Amino acid sequence: QASGAAGSTARNPGEVFGAWVRAFSITTTLAYIAFTLAKLIGVGINEVVTKTLYTQKLDPRWTDLEFSTVSGLYATGPIIVGAVLGGFLADRFGRRWILTIGFGGYGLVAIVFAACPGLWSERWFATSYVMSSETLNAVGSVGFLSMAMRISWTKAAATVFTTYLTLSNVSHVVGNLLAGPVLRMFIYPAYGESAEMVSYELTFWFVGLVTLSPLLLLILVRPEEVDRARDAEMLTKP
Numbered sequence: 001q002a003s004g005a006a007g008s009t010a011r012n013p014g015e016v017f018g019a020w021v022r023a024f025s026i027t028t029t030l031a032y033i034a035f036t037l038a039k040l041i042g043v044g045i046n047e048v049v050t051k052t053l054y055t056q057k058l059d060p061r062w063t064d065l066e067f068s069t070v071s072g073l074y075a076t077g078p079i080i081v082g083a084v085l086g087g088f089l090a091d092r093f094g095r096r097w098i099l100t101i102g103f104g105g106y107g108l109v110a111i112v113f114a115a116c117p118g119l120w121s122e123r124w125f126a127t128s129y130v131m132s133s134e135t136l137n138a139v140g141s142v143g144f145l146s147m148a149m150r151i152s153w154t155k156a157a158a159t160v161f162t163t164y165l166t167l168s169n170v171s172h173v174v175g176n177l178l179a180g181p182v183l184r185m186f187i188y189p190a191y192g193e194s195a196e197m198v199s200y201e202l203t204f205w206f207v208g209l210v211t212l213s214p215l216l217l218l219i220l221v222r223p224e225e226v227d228r229a230r231d232a233e234m235l236t237k238p
Contacts, residue, residue: 019156020163026229028151029160031220036167039103039144042211043137044175045182045203046110050130052179053200058121070130078135086142095147096218102140107211109133114204117197144168151226154233182206 024030054062090098109132119125148164186202187195 016156016159019154020159022233023152023154023156023160026225028221028223028225031217032147032151032164033167035214035217035221036144036148036164037171038214038217039140039211040168040171041175041178042107042110042207042209044172044177045179045210046133046175046207048176048179049183049200049203049207050133053120054126054130057197057200058126060121062126067130070127071134074127075131075134078131079138082135082138083142086139087146090143090146095143095150095223096221098143099140099147099218100143100215102136102138102143103211104215105136106133106140107208107215109136109208110204110211111208114201114208117201147221147223150223151221153226153230179203 024033051067054067055064086098086102089101109129113120113129116125144164148161152158152160152164154160182203183199186199186206188198189195191198
């Protein structure tokens with residue numbers, strides 16, 4: 001009897017695939033896919049470039065232990081607070097707003113850091129940048145997950161949600177891979193001995209802009225469109 005019950009709940013793979021395709025047939029989900037593929041490119045670049053800058057280029061240089069302590073220990077508390085607060089604010093003011101605060105703030109902080117290279121060697125400034133960027137990324141991630149759950153629909157909703165998570169990881173990895181090429185792209189021999197540091201400065205500007213730009217796609221993300229599509233699907237069922 002147990003075997004029969006389990007067999008009765010099995011779903012046709014073709015049906016699941018059809019539902020998955022249908023889930024991405026509306027503007028909202030397509031726009032969110034594009035946003036997902038772009039949102040963490042700047043974060044991925046920033047992770048690699050920041051550690052390299054701090055531990056190899058700053059004067060005085062940070063040790064690997066010092067960098068890990070700030071990013072992995074000191075930032076833990078703010079990250080937890082940011083994640084919890086982000087979830088509360090997402091429920092109160094909306095997911096799109098929290099996404100904008102998190103990733104928009106991340107981009108703006110990178111731009112501020114890029115605009116103040118004279119303060120990079122100041123421990124308080126460098127520490128603040130690492131902790132604030134980690135915290136804002138956590139806030140944005142909460143908003144991202146909340147929105148992804150909200151707009152996952154059809155019978156393949158779980159697969160749709162997993163698709164968003166997978167593509168988010170792809171975005172992150174792409175950012176990591178682009179860190180080196182972006183740094184080299186901004187090296188201008190005309191700056192002489194300071195060319196390398198200028199390339200770091202321009203890379204942080206790039207991180208800020210490439211993180212802010214995808215937020216424009218959120219204008220096209222309308223959860224109510226998903227609700228209408230779901231309602232229409234229910235009406236057409238026999």
